[in-house]
Amino acid sequence: MQMTSETLRVAARSDAPPSAASDTESPLHIHGLTVSYGDSPAIFSVDANIEPASMTAIIGPNGAGKSTLLKAALGIVPRLSGTISIFGKPLNEARRRIAYVPQRASVDWDFPARVIDVVMMGLYRELGLLHFVTKKHHDKAHACLDRVGMSDFAERQIGQLSGGQQQRVFLARALAQNSDLYLLDEPLAGVDAATERTIIDVLKSLKAESRTIVCVHHDLATITDYFDHVLLINKTRIAQGPVETAFTAENLISTYGGRLATAHIDQLSLPAA
Amino acid sequence: MGADFVQLSLTPLLMGVLASVACALPGNFLILRRQALIGDAISHVVLPGIVVAFLLTGAISTWPMMLGAAGAAVAAVVMIEAIKRLGRIEPGAAMGVSFTTLFAFGVLLLEQSDTSTVHLDVEHALYGNLESLIWFAAEDWSSLADPAALANLPPELGRIAFVTLIIIAGLALFWRPLEISTFDEAYANSIGIPTGALSFGLVVAAAIAAVAAFDAVGSIIVIAMFICPPAAARLMTNRLDRQIAWSVVFAALSAILGYVFAGYGPLWFGAENAVSAAGMIATVSGVILGLACLFAPHRSRIAAPAEAGAQS
Numbered sequence: 001m002q003m004t005s006e007t008l009r010v011a012a013r014s015d016a017p018p019s020a021a022s023d024t025e026s027p028l029h030i031h032g033l034t035v036s037y038g039d040s041p042a043i044f045s046v047d048a049n050i051e052p053a054s055m056t057a058i059i060g061p062n063g064a065g066k067s068t069l070l071k072a073a074l075g076i077v078p079r080l081s082g083t084i085s086i087f088g089k090p091l092n093e094a095r096r097r098i099a100y101v102p103q104r105a106s107v108d109w110d111f112p113a114r115v116i117d118v119v120m121m122g123l124y125r126e127l128g129l130l131h132f133v134t135k136k137h138h139d140k141a142h143a144c145l146d147r148v149g150m151s152d153f154a155e156r157q158i159g160q161l162s163g164g165q166q167q168r169v170f171l172a173r174a175l176a177q178n179s180d181l182y183l184l185d186e187p188l189a190g191v192d193a194a195t196e197r198t199i200i201d202v203l204k205s206l207k208a209e210s211r212t213i214v215c216v217h218h219d220l221a222t223i224t225d226y227f228d229h230v231l232l233i234n235k236t237r238i239a240q241g242p243v244e245t246a247f248t249a250e251n252l253i254s255t256y257g258g259r260l261a262t263a264h265i266d267q268l269s270l271p272a273a
Numbered sequence: 274m275g276a277d278f279v280q281l282s283l284t285p286l287l288m289g290v291l292a293s294v295a296c297a298l299p300g301n302f303l304i305l306r307r308q309a310l311i312g313d314a315i316s317h318v319v320l321p322g323i324v325v326a327f328l329l330t331g332a333i334s335t336w337p338m339m340l341g342a343a344g345a346a347v348a349a350v351v352m353i354e355a356i357k358r359l360g361r362i363e364p365g366a367a368m369g370v371s372f373t374t375l376f377a378f379g380v381l382l383l384e385q386s387d388t389s390t391v392h393l394d395v396e397h398a399l400y401g402n403l404e405s406l407i408w409f410a411a412e413d414w415s416s417l418a419d420p421a422a423l424a425n426l427p428p429e430l431g432r433i434a435f436v437t438l439i440i441i442a443g444l445a446l447f448w449r450p451l452e453i454s455t456f457d458e459a460y461a462n463s464i465g466i467p468t469g470a471l472s473f474g475l476v477v478a479a480a481i482a483a484v485a486a487f488d489a490v491g492s493i494i495v496i497a498m499f500i501c502p503p504a505a506a507r508l509m510t511n512r513l514d515r516q517i518a519w520s521v522v523f524a525a526l527s528a529i530l531g532y533v534f535a536g537y538g539p540l541w542f543g544a545e546n547a548v549s550a551a552g553m554i555a556t557v558s559g560v561i562l563g564l565a566c567l568f569a570p571h572r573s574r575i576a577a578p579a580e581a582g583a584q585s
Contacts, residue, residue, distance in 0.1 A: 112512055121460070
């Protein structure tokens, strides 16, 4: 039942949305986004414009509103103001082009499901309410598992996986959606080194297929290795742009304030200004 | 096992099985969503709703009772929200306060009103009147093929059968979105599943099951069946579809064993009278849960990774 990643690429190509590579519209354009939990705004009037086929890290201190930004962009939390457009269209017309990977800790992994069941959830758009699962769907799901190196675990209950393995299952579910825009919330938080390598490889291969990746990310030391764009936020947008121009000591200090010691900044492999 | 059984025991048995299954099915999802208390709350607030409906119409009839129960459920939800927001109390406590208060209010109303002419008192609210669902028109097994006799089946049976069918159909239709939104609500939202409507629908299904089961089997069975069979079933398997199947088996088993034990058990121990079937059914479901905790294959999921690793 195991498929090589080559077969997968063929399978993925054959039904890729026709518009996948030909877009000039921004995959994700956010204008004046404000979200509030209770009295104080979680994010305030944030603008962001994600480049097609880019790999963007959203960074900022704890409580800066990074996850909230993703959730508001997806309509999961209500926004007070602002507009979202996905490939130039309103959210509800473009949902099928987005794959979202929530934080691993946001779900109960004791849920009675096997790894393959979770990946199948990524095929919901194809399956709808009543379509039967056929061999085609199974092959697709297995191919996605194979791509994240988890095909041996298909029958395993999800609670019996390590944190890194669970994160890879979440990524496999997103792969099954075969989308153009991937929004991931801390996909590398608390995972082992092998998983980090696998996830980054998969994300880079998605980018090579002209898909767009946006990750909430917490490890400043790996930004220059993994990403080509950054969005720095702390309630408001501090800076956005290619890593070379936006990921600067100055912007980091504006974002993190005193929490980021200057000594720490010196250790980061910042792009030469 | 002839005419007597068909006339006296068949209807209560079927009623018990159907009521148990109707409650256990939505109970699976309520438990997985950590909302088991909602089932508890619904089964309690049904009482004041039904009493108010009776006081307004002066008769025990289905639709006013259903509406009364639905009205009480809405009142309870509003009350829970109000307590949560105004009192800044955590949801579980707000729910607990609301449904015990409303149930107590229902008991008071019941005591103050003249319900002596109908089957509506505190005892029935708790235990129902399972044993009184006698199929007078039945002669023996052949009555099952006799339209005239079938027409005289107690109406509660038809009602609960209809409700059970509706719940099974709804579950089959919305299986995938229910599974996805129960496991990962944010993800379900991101792919456009209307999670708010689904979770409202689930509570409505639970409320319908509770109301349909209430007048025949009482609130004890309803509360027990929302929780015990699904909780025991979760310990039997790590797959959702199998968990649902196990919960149906456990619910039906509780109903059948409970009914038999209640009718004959005390006699085996030399006692004179049978005990309440509803009470015994709920007890059996608790015993099944206890046994599942002790012996079921997936009871200790913390230790599972090592074991699973050794197998593969």
